[in-house]
Amino acid sequence: MNITRILFFGLAIFFTVNFNAQNTVNDYKYVIVPEGYVFLRENDDYQLNSLTKFLFEKCGFTAFIRGEALPEDLKRNGCKGLRADVRKKSGLLKTKLTIDLIDCNGAVVFTSREGASREKEFKKSYQEALRNAFRDVKSLNYKYNGKKETSAQNDNSTVQQPAVSKQTVVSGETPVATASDAQITNNQKNNLPKQNVSVAKSGSYMYNDEVYVFERRAYGFELLQNADTKVPIGKIFISSRDNSYIIQAGDLSGNGYFDAYGNFILDRINPVTDKLITDTFARQ
Secondary structure (H helix, E strand, O other), X not given: OHHHHHHHHHHHHHHHHHHHHHHHHOOOOEEEEOOOOOOOOOOOHHHHHHHHHHHHHHOOOEEEEOOOOOOHHHHHOHHHEEEEEEEEEOOOOOEEEEEEEEOOOOOEEEEOOOEEEOOOOHHHHHXXXXXXXXXXXXXXXXXXXXXXXXXXXXXXXXXXXOOOOOOXXXXXXXXXXXXXXXXXXXXXXXXXXXXXXXXXXXXXXXXXXXXXXXXXXXXXXEEEEOOOOOEEEEEEEXXXXXXXXXXXXXXXXXXXXXXXXXXXXXXXXXXXXXXXXXXXXXXO
């Protein structure tokens, strides 16, 4: 009876963890596979990295090996992708591999159970162990849920820097001056009041058709999503420099400042391309 109960609770825990992992993995659109693994002598040794990509695609993922041409949305937002890693575990007379999926902040969102092989030939052993580890990936029944998609916008359209509070600026694009901006002389622009630590207050901002709220705190601001439900997603800390902030908010982590119009400008690094992304949170 005790064995039955232990087995029942063990299965219950496994399926709960598996369900949570599935929900998390479904948030991501892509998987990036490295060119090589640390336990191998060279890139794609025994064709293990190529096989990793193939098996992810077989499980429904859109996968790339680092160095391949990437889709534009992944270049703009590397946090849409998960980084795959395969780890070797020590074992006597066995090859044992596990698969990790890691987000852009370095957090592991999924780890498979060990896949093992007793094959003596290295290539057969590694490939069999990897295929066995992928049984857990297959059981996720992955299907991208679109959660990380930004609002559907025409990438070829011209996006303007707002002269009024309700204009949205698309992530990664350079703001373009509006007609009303053109009416402001350089001297007038220089006389505009600058936002700084002492005057920055709580407020709402528009970014990618979503409303974000900055709530004043002793350390700076709490970053909330949705003006009605106010879901906390991170913190904005005052730095040692005037009008400079450090943002810790998952995909939106980076450094920022308030511009002369009261908009919040965020600089962050795309973890896939290592390039700078500049986002504008338009003041409402």
